[in-house]
Each structure stands twice: as C-alpha cells, then as structure tokens.
Amino acid sequence: MKITFVAFLIFFVLSSLFSEEPSLKEKMEVAKIDWDEVNFEFSISPFVMADVGIGLTKSSKLKKFYHEGTLIIHADLLPHIFFTRDTRDFYKINLWGIKYKNAYFNKADYSGFNWFFNLGVNSIYIDLGLDPGGSSPSNPRWLVFPDVAIGCGYSWKLNNGHYFRLSADVGVKILISNIYLSYVW
Numbered sequence: 001m002k003i004t005f006v007a008f009l010i011f012f013v014l015s016s017l018f019s020e021e022p023s024l025k026e027k028m029e030v031a032k033i034d035w036d037e038v039n040f041e042f043s044i045s046p047f048v049m050a051d052v053g054i055g056l057t058k059s060s061k062l063k064k065f066y067h068e069g070t071l072i073i074h075a076d077l078l079p080h081i082f083f084t085r086d087t088r089d090f091y092k093i094n095l096w097g098i099k100y101k102n103a104y105f106n107k108a109d110y111s112g113f114n115w116f117f118n119l120g121v122n123s124i125y126i127d128l129g130l131d132p133g134g135s136s137p138s139n140p141r142w143l144v145f146p147d148v149a150i151g152c153g154y155s156w157k158l159n160n161g162h163y164f165r166l167s168a169d170v171g172v173k174i175l176i177s178n179i180y181l182s183y184v185w
Helices: 002-018 024-031
Strands: 038-045 051-061 066-076 095-105 112-126 141-157 163-172 177-184
Touching (some): 038 066, 095 141
Antiparallel strands (some): 038 177, 066 095, 163 177
C-alpha cells in the first residue's frame, strides 16, 4: 500500500512539474470577448403597459439551437401627469426592472420564429390613499415583484444586418402579459 501511494505521489508531482501552463497571451485570447457577437437591443412596449428598455445581447451557438442572452433594464413610459394632472411630476418613474432574456432561434442568422424566457424583478411605486392611521392622505411605497415569463416572437433581419422583432410573453409579473417591439443593432 505504501509503495502504491509513493508511486502515485511521484507520478502526481512529476506530471504537475512537466505539464504545460498556457502563456499569458494564450490566457488573454481565451478571455477576450468576441465583440462581433455582442449587440444592443432597444425595446418598446406600447400596447399593454407602456414600457421602454435597453439591453446588451450576447449570441452563441448551442448544439441544436442558436442562443441569444440579453440583460435588459427597463422603465415605464407613462408620464405621471396622466394620473395626477400635476406637471411637476411629469418625468417621475413608477415602474422599473431588470431581467435576463434567453432567446432560442432555429436559424443561424437569428431571424424567423424564436421562443424565449425571462427571469428578473420589477419594482412599482404604489401611492394609494389608504393610510389606516389617517395621519396622511397616502402611504406611498415601492413593491418588488418577480418577472418570470415565457414567450415567442418573430425576428426580421434587415438589409443593414440589424433586426426588427415582434414578441409577446406571459408569466408571473406585474402584468400577466405584454407585447414588445424591439430593434437589435
């Protein structure tokens, strides 16, 4: 048993000493991001809940599908003036969120039918006049909701290599469903 242990130890030490360590240049090449596969996405949802978002998209090839992951930061597009009729709060944001969108395509050029799922959080500012103590007319606060949804869409590749997309999703979020128009460049 001791001979086997010593032989294994010698083998391990020798293999560690003579193994080839990648150079710094090789490590940098592996860690470098291929910026040809990174795009930006601008999305607007004018239908169900007026919402605008900007995202950073990274594309990659899986075994059967073509994957696109997008980190999106979004906020509401409805000016507060529609609710309060007070022009001082015109640019007040009542809804914001961050989500990661995983989209899967059948075509290598990321056009045509796609399906996706979102995972993130949304926060909404609620200002209801329901203060049980009666000391103030309202009890405003921020509430956080999950944003877990699945959806599908269609992507058109434009002549300049950019994309125009129409998509819809449904899931557990502030509003059950939404429709998005997006431009990817």
